[in-house]
Amino acid sequence: MLHKQIESILPLVQKPARYTGGELNSVVKNKENIDIRFAFCFPDTYEIGMSHLGLKILYGLINSRENFWCERVFAPDCDMEEIMRKNNIPLFGLESHDSLKDFDAVGFTLQYELSFSNVLNMLDLAGIPVRSKNRGDSLSENPIIVAGGPCVANPEPLADFIDCFQIGEGEEVMLEFLDLLNEYKKKKATRKEFLIAASHIEGIYVPALYEVTYNEDGTIKEFIANDGAPQVINKRVVSDLDNIYYPENFVVPFVEVVHDRVVHEIFRGCIRGCRFCQAGFWYRPIREKSVETISKQSQKIACETGYDELSLCSLSSSDYTKITELLESLLSWATPQKINVALPSLRIDNFSDELRKKLALVRRSGLTFAAEAGTQRLRNVINKNITEDEILGTCRKAFQGGWTAVKLYFMIGLPTETDEDVVGINELCQKVVEEFYSNPDKPKGKTVSVSAGVSSFVPKPCTPFQWEPQDSREEITRKQQLLKETVTSKKITFRFHTTDQIFLEAIFARGDRKLCDVIELAWKNGCTFDSWDDKFKYDTWIDAFKECGIDTEFYANRRRSYDEILPWDHINSGITKEFLIRENEKAKNAETSMHCREQCNACGSNKLNGGKCDALCKNMVH
C-alpha cells in the first residue's frame, strides 16, 4: 500500500507508474525480519536507471540474502520533485515507500560524470546532509552513503559527499560490506569506527581517511593515508563469471524504459585496447562466461519476465570466442518462443549466411560503425583497429543485401589531430556513398543515407590518454565548422554533440577534491540533470567555478607530465602506469598495438585476478 501522502500527489505527475513500485519481480519483504536495508539509487530518471544491468544484478544479489532488503530509487522527474518539495515528501524507496533516511545504507551507481549533481540532489531530497562530515557520529543518525560504477576510476570530485566508494565489480564486495555494516550496527559502533573497519575490505575506499596537499601550481603534492587506511585501493575483480551470482529474474517495468528486454553480459573486459576508451581498460582483465551458462540463465530470465527480446552485451561482442556457438544455442530456444535475439556492436561479416539470415530476420535496425577517426593515421594513433577497406567491404556486402542506411560514429579533438584528419571524416562518408552507387544490383529508385555522429574526445583516467589536454571549446567549434563546410553530398548528415557538456565531463573526469565545493555550489544554484540537453545550465556551472576560484582549463585543457601525482593515482585499476606510458608514446608515433588474442601487451590487469586473463591463457604468449 502506498503512503497516503504519496498517494495524493501521484495523480498530479507525469507517468506515476515510475513511483509506485509493484512491478513484476520487485521484492517486498517484512521489515521486522530485516537486519540491513539498502537503497540502490540511480542518479537519473526511472527510464534510464531501470535499463541498467548493474542495478538488476546487485538488486537480486542483496535480496537473495534473507536478512537484507534492497530497494530501488531513481531521480524523480522535475514535476515530481517540485511537488515532493512543496509537500515535504522525502525521497523514498520504491518497494516500501519509506524515506531513504530509514535505510542503513544508500548506494549510488556513477555511470557518467554528468550525474554528479543529481547525487547531491537526491541526498538532499531525502533529508540526508550532502557532506559526509555533517552526518553525525552514530550509524543510526544517517545511512552510510556508498558509490560505485565506472566513474570511481576517479572518485575524487565526490570525495566530500560519499562515505565509502566501492572500487570495481560489486558482486563480492557488496555483501562483505553489508555484512560488516550489520556487525557494526549490532554492536552500536560509531560511524568512524565502521568506516575505518570498512577501509580494510579490499576495494573499499573511504575518502575521509585521506589527506591531500597541493603544490602552488595546484597539482597534488602528497596523498596521505590516516587511521591505518591502505595507501593504494585495489579494484575488485570477479574471477569466474560462471560461478558468480546472476539474477534469475528482472524487475519488469510498467512504463517503457530505454532497454526493456533480457540482457546478458557475455564477457568482461576488452581485447582491443582503443586508447581513448576507459571502459576498455577499466573492465580488464578479460573474463568470458560459458555458452552453457549464458544460454541457461537467459532462458530462465525470459521465462520469468515474459520478455520477447534478448540482447547480448559486452564491449565488443564479436570478440567472444564462441560467438557462433552461442548464437546457435540461444536461437535454438529463442526462436520457437518468439524471442528476438539482438546483437549490438557486432561485425556481421564473420558469420555464415545462414546465421546472418536468422539474425537479420530479427533485427534490421541498420548498419553502424564506430570508425572514431577519419584517417588511417589517426585511427592508428588511437589504436582503433578497423581499416577503410573493412568498413567499405562490409558496406558493400550490406548494400548487396538491400541495406540503404549506414551510421558512422566519429570523435573530433583526438590527440595529434590535424585539419586533414577532420576533413577525412567527410571523405570516408563520401566513399561509403560511392560504394553504394558502384553496386550494380542496387535496388532501383532507392538512395543511400549516411549519418555520422560526431562527438568530442574526453580524456579519461585509466587510459593512455589520461595525460592529454582536451581541445579548447573554441577549437572544437572551429573543427565542427570546418567539417560542416566540407560536406557536399546531400546523402550525408552530421550530428554534433554540444561542446559545453563535454567540457564539463572533461573537468570532472580528471578532477580532484577541490571540485567538491563547485559541485555543491552549482547544485545549490539549481544544476541537476546535467546530461539532459534541455536541463543543462552551462552558465550556472561556469559561475560556480569562478566563485570557487577554480580554473577550468587546469582540469580540461592542460597536458600533465608523466611524473605528476594524478588525483586518482591511489586507485589501482590493475593497469600499470608503465603500460599506459608505453601506449601513449606509441600513439605519438601512430604505432598500433596488437589486440590481446594476438599478443599480451602486459597491461597488468591480470595481477588483480591472480594472474589470470582469459585472453592470455587462450594463446599462452606470456
Place this chain on the structure above:
Amino acid sequence: MRSVRIWFTKKDTAKYISHLDLTRCLIRAFRRTDIPLWYTEGFNPHPHLVFGLSLPLGVEGECEILDIRLDDESYPNESVISELNRVTVPGIEFLKIAEPQFKPLFITSGLYEMKLSSNDGSNIKDDILNKIESKNILIYKKTKKGEIKEINVSEHLTEFNIIKSEANELHFSFILPAGNDFTINPILFKDALLENFAQENICWSIKRNKLLLKDGTEFR
C-alpha cells in the same frame, strides 16, 4: 481458434498503469504462462488483444474486460484464469472467463464509485452536495477538431447515491456515459466537484464497478 472474454481487476498501484503499458504488461503475462495465445500471421506476429473500454489513468477497475483468441480450442477456460493469476502483478487479478456475448462497441455507460476526503479535515461535503443540487457541473472537453466544448455533467449523471457522508468525507456511486461514441471522464467530474479545494489536500479514489449496455444491464 476460439475467442474468449476475460474479466480482471485493475486496482491499487495497478491503477497507475497507462492503457498502452497495460497492453504490454498483459502480453508479457501471457508469455509467462502456457496459454496457447493465437498470434497473427506474417512478418511480425503479435497476439490479438481487445479491451472492453480503457480506464482513465488513476481510476480503479473491478470489471475490466479483455478479449483474446486461443490457438488450441481444447485448452480449458479455468486454466486460463489460474495460469494468469499465477504470474500476475499486484492489483491485477483475473476473475472469470466466458464466451463473449456482445461486441465492446455496445458499451454505453459505467457504474462508478467515488470516495473523496480532505487531508486537513476541512468540510468538503456541503460544497460538493451543493454542486450536485445546482444541476450545473461544467467540464470542458477537447473535441477531435481541437475545439473546446462545454459539457454539463448533470445532464448525463444518473443513479447518484450517497453511500457514506461526513463533513470531511463523501462516498457515493453514480452512472456516467462511457463508450465508443461518448464518454465523460470521471476524473473531470471529480475535478469539477472539487474546484474550490487545493488538489494536494484531497484524497480521492474512483472505481469503475460495472460496464453497462444501453438498457442498463451489465455488459457481458
